[in-house]
Amino acid sequence: MNLEMQKFKADFFKALAHPLRIRILELLADGDKSVNEIQSLAGSEGSAVSQQLTILRGKNIVTGTKDGNRVIYSLRDPMIVDLLSVARQIFNNHLVDTIQMLDQLNVGSSRIDEGK
Incomplete structure (x- = not known):
């Protein structure tokens, strides 16, 4: 079972490993959207958005519901919002x-420059 869980996690994170897919998930975290809305908000071509949505659907990360002649996409699991938030916090850390390391390097190089 542990190996199955690790494989699931690896496949899940592989599905997230694209900047446009992350952007799509961030947009869907704010609410359900059509392909045209996602395309407009992401500033990306429709074909690129559709391609990434297909991957996200294939991994059951997003769902699509037919609404007349358009499909409305939503996050399959609301915990994805939390995952994106944690990822943002890790990035900020x-x-x-x-920044602290660069500040220390700058202080160190200032001391070296002062010693000249």
């Missing part, structure tokens, strides 16, 4: 660590 890395950014803070990087």
